[in-house]
Amino acid sequence: xxxxxxxxxxxxAVRIATSSGLTxxxxxxxxxxxxxxxxxxxxxxxxxxxxxxxxxxVEKENARLRKENRLLREERGVLxxxxxxxxxxxxxxxxxxxxxxxxxxxxxxxxxxxxxSRGFRAxxxxxxxxxxxxxxxxxxxxxxxxxxxxxxxxxPRMTEELxxxxxxxxxxxxxxxxxxxxxxxxxxxxxxxxxxSNHAFNxxxxxLDQDFSADGPxxxxxxxxSYIWTSExxxxxxxxxxxxxxxxxxxxxxxxxKRDLAIKALDMAVGLRKPPKGCIHHTDRGSQYCSGDYQKSxxxxxxxxxxxxxxxxxxxxxxxxxxKSLKAELIWRQKWATRRQAEGAIFxxxxxxxxxxxxxxxxxxxxxxxxxxxxxxxx
Numbered sequence: 016x017x018x019x020x021x022x023x024x025x026x027x028a029v030r031i032a033t034s035s036g037l038t039x040x041x042x043x044x045x046x047x048x049x050x051x052x053x054x055x056x057x058x059x060x061x062x063x064x065x066x067x068x069x070x071x072x073v074e075k076e077n078a079r080l081r082k083e084n085r086l087l088r089e090e091r092g093v094l095x096x097x098x099x100x101x102x103x104x105x106x107x108x109x110x111x112x113x114x115x116x117x118x119x120x121x122x123x124x125x126x127x128x129x130x131x132s133r134g135f136r137a138x139x140x141x142x143x144x145x146x147x148x149x150x151x152x153x154x155x156x157x158x159x160x161x162x163x164x165x166x167x168x169x170x171p172r173m174t175e176e177l178x179x180x181x182x183x184x185x186x187x188x189x190x191x192x193x194x195x196x197x198x199x200x201x202x203x204x205x206x207x208x209x210x211x212s213n214h215a216f217n218x219x220x221x222x223l224d225q226d227f228s229a230d231g232p233x234x235x236x237x238x239x240x241s242y243i244w245t246s247e248x249x250x251x252x253x254x255x256x257x258x259x260x261x262x263x264x265x266x267x268x269x270x271x272x273k274r275d276l277a278i279k280a281l282d283m284a285v286g287l288r289k290p291p292k293g294c295i296h297h298t299d300r301g302s303q304y305c306s307g308d309y310q311k312s313x314x315x316x317x318x319x320x321x322x323x324x325x326x327x328x329x330x331x332x333x334x335x336x337x338x339k340s341l342k343a344e345l346i347w348r349q350k351w352a353t354r355r356q357a358e359g360a361i362f363x364x365x366x367x368x369x370x371x372x373x374x375x376x377x378x379x380x381x382x383x384x385x386x387x388x389x390x391x392x393x394x
Contacts, residue, residue, distance in 0.1 A: 028046055028053060028056055029056050029060045032053060033057065033060075039054065089119065093115070093119060093128070094127065099197070100128055103195055105138075106147075107195055109130065112125065113135075113139065121135065153177070153182065153184060156182060157173060157177070157196075158198065160176045163372070164176070164344075165368060166199075166200065166344070166348075167200060168200070169193075169200050170186055170190040171380075172374045172376075173189050175380040201344075218322055219320040219321060219322045220322070221297075221321055221322060221330060222295055222297070222320075223295055223297040223321045223330065227258050228258075232257055232259045233259075233288050233291060234259060234294060235295045236255055236257055236258065236290070236295065237255070237258055237297045237298065237334045238253065238265075238277065238334065239253070239254065239298060239299060239331055240277065240303060241254075241338040241342075242272075243342075243351065243357050245352065245353055245354050245357050246350065246351065246352050247270075247354050248354070249270070250270060250357050250358065251269050251270070251271065251272045252268050252338075252361060253266065253267050253269075253276045253279070253280040254266045254337065254338075255284035256333060256337060258333055259386075259387070260386045261378065261383050261386075262383035262384065263365050263369060263370055265280040265282070265283035265284025265287065266280050266361075266365060267283065268354070268358050272303065274306040274308055274309055277298075277303040278308060278312060281312060281313075282312075285316055291317070292318075293317065293319055294317070294319065295319045295321050296313055296319065297330075299322065300323060305322075337369075340369070344364070345361070345364045346360075371385075
């Protein structure tokens with residue numbers, strides 16, 4: 016049987032009931048329907064709204080939000096691929112788009128990096144200038160020296176390194192290329208106390224007195240002990256440095272910080288240099304250096320023993336500087352699974368980089384080995 020009232024009639028009745036302000040009996044009487052029938056129509060209409068209209072709106076909104084979140088994730092993924100891309104020159108951004116256009120659409124990349132696709136196409140067909148070609152060659156050298164320096168050279172040392180390679184380049188240009196291509200010095204920090212001055216051994220006076228200058232090799236030596244954390248536990252490192260050239264001339268490692276560790280580093284230095292009598296040997300007041308065995312070895316080789324003031328780290332700052340460089344340029348950049356792995360890396364750092372290659376501003380931009388080999392009359 017066909018319904019007594021059309022859908023349009025029922026919708027009109029519901030509209031009057033929900034918006035006219037009249038009572039349901041008045042509306043039912045005017046329309047010629049029962050009050051219960053009108054109430055059923057209103058209830059049915061409200062259920063339909065709950066099941067269709069609002070739900071459809073929620074689904075549409077959820078779909079829109081999902082799409083928006085996906086786009087935001089993709090945009091973030093693009094920006095993560097390059098360091099501070101939005102602040103970089105347009106040419107750098109265009110080059111990034113050219114590299115990643117197989118992964119993301121060009122229009123999308125242009126929108127994220129705030130450039131136009133028209134500008135990108137113009138950049139693609141525009142021949143590069145002579146200065147741009149020179150920058151590309153220079154950048155290749157900068158990247159290589161950055162790698163060889165264990166990512167430790169900033170603009171001044173990098174400039175000196177490039178000049179030694181025969182490249183005519185200034186600090187500003189090197190700084191600009193490093194900045195535009197996110198070539199940075201890596202630094203980080205940890206701490207562990209290694210000096211134990213609470214002992215009954217004799218303490219020598221401070222003959223060095225923070226005068227780290229020397230006229231030649233084997234006049235002033237300095238030693239200290241530091242530490243490296245590995246998954247197997249602490250690895251302790253003792254070094255002896257010639258203050259004339261900042262060269263590491265003796266070193267030893269151990270899983271325990273005992274006096275034999277310091278003695279091994281001293282024996283290596285003496286065997287390499289055979290210093291004359293009267294060479295100043297400076298350390299802190301640690302028990303390893305104040306022990307009878309260590310002092311006996313110093314006396315046998317004719318050293319003038321010098322020790323830092325109590326709690327004064329500046330009295331041995333040259334060795335502290337070496338440890339800071341070692342940790343910032345090597346140790347802190349990764350986790351060391353074994354002591355043996357860390358020991359091998361330290362060997363490579365000292366003999367493959369620090370002594371023969373690493374430039375020191377205090378040495379006129381030269382490495383320790385290069386500084387020792389310079390003509391004697393050079394200041």
